Amino acid sequence: MPRADQEDDGGRALLASHPAFLLAQLGSHVKSRFTAHLAPLGIAPRHFDMLALLTDADGLTQQQIARELNIHRNVMVGLVDELEAKGLAERRRHPTDRRAHTVHVLPRGRELLRRADQVFDAFEGDELLATLSAADRRTLTELLRRVAAAAELQRGVHPAFRGSPE
Amino acid sequence: MPRADQEDDGGRALLASHPAFLLAQLGSHVKSRFTAHLAPLGIAPRHFDMLALLTDADGLTQQQIARELNIHRNVMVGLVDELEAKGLAERRRHPTDRRAHTVHVLPRGRELLRRADQVFDAFEGDELLATLSAADRRTLTELLRRVAAAAELQRGVHPAFRGSPE
DNA sequence: TATTGTTATACTCTATAACTATA
DNA sequence: TATAGTTATAGAGTATAACAATA
Numbered sequence A, B: 001m002p003r004a005d006q007e008d009d010g011g012r013a014l015l016a017s018h019p020a021f022l023l024a025q026l027g028s029h030v031k032s033r034f035t036a037h038l039a040p041l042g043i044a045p046r047h048f049d050m051l052a053l054l055t056d057a058d059g060l061t062q063q064q065i066a067r068e069l070n071i072h073r074n075v076m077v078g079l080v081d082e083l084e085a086k087g088l089a090e091r092r093r094h095p096t097d098r099r100a101h102t103v104h105v106l107p108r109g110r111e112l113l114r115r116a117d118q119v120f121d122a123f124e125g126d127e128l129l130a131t132l133s134a135a136d137r138r139t140l141t142e143l144l145r146r147v148a149a150a151a152e153l154q155r156g157v158h159p160a161f162r163g164s165p166e
Numbered sequence C: 001t002a003t004t005g006t007t008a009t010a011c012t013c014t015a016t017a018a019c020t021a022t023a
Numbered sequence D: 001t002a003t004a005g006t007t008a009t010a011g012a013g014t015a016t017a018a019c020a021a022t023a
Helices: A019-041 A045-056 A062-069 A073-085 A107-128 A134-150 B019-041 B045-056 B062-069 B073-085 B107-128 B134-150
Strands: A089-093 A101-105 B089-093 B101-105
Touching (some): A019 A107, A045 A062, A045 A107, A073 A089, A073 A101, A101 A107, A107 B019, A134 B019, B019 B045, B019 B107, B045 B062, B045 B089, B045 B107, B073 B089, B101 B107
């Protein structure tokens, strides 16, 4: 059903029909919309990613979280501070390494993540992709996944590569 | 050919397999990679977008450019300054409105845009989408275009909506 | 009174470096 | 010597307000 590529005007191809341009545009759109949807819950996408990660793998150190989420360890300090201030997570002493802190999700954090998941699913399904059929959504997801995989972007797959140079 | 959605582990669905998440991730990846590819030419994506717009519609005022590109008019001042400093574009007096400046691409700007276009095409075709067949690329482009259209994101389509509140 | 370009200011993000306590 | 967490600082980017010239 797609009426694929229509050539336009005489000269240059319109930027707006290039996948790279569309990806950049949609990426920033998704980020700002999701930020807005999350605001009433009192958290930002950063916190959402972190709670989601810890729910799958509780008790990681700040360094490990930073590598998984591809953010600098300096920024982690503030993020964990904020989660602690909101009662969503807490730092504990690492059992063997006295330099490290492990981070653990608290009950309030799990409860908030549940609601944030609903916000995310509603945004994705009812707003962002509302015009696509179920089959189109599967196709889009698979194509995006392949492009992301080729770019080595997946979370938690190549943690070793993620060393931010200092 | 896509092996569509594979359910994983016991609990939450992995964020990394959601199209909204993939879009946000790929969007920032595209932006940073394209910025890096453009750096040797001495310009940023902003300048590229602006040169591309003016090549299709030379002589717009700074306000009009700002609306088309969805950036604030205050920022336009600096961008045009930079393009002028590099000899890529220049301000001229608006023929009838003495408050306004029109912006015009100079020969060096057109020449640089040609090279930037090549950089863009090479990045998109040989790097970003290298793993996708021609048919997959068309499918992806069409799906992205439909999602972007639904979000009213196209450049230059609804300029009237773009009023940044002050 | 509204608009164009401009400047100034503040606020957020990010990147870098350096410090401490451990290993 | 290297690493985990922390703190401080500087730069880029963005948002807001205000101003002069003109409509």
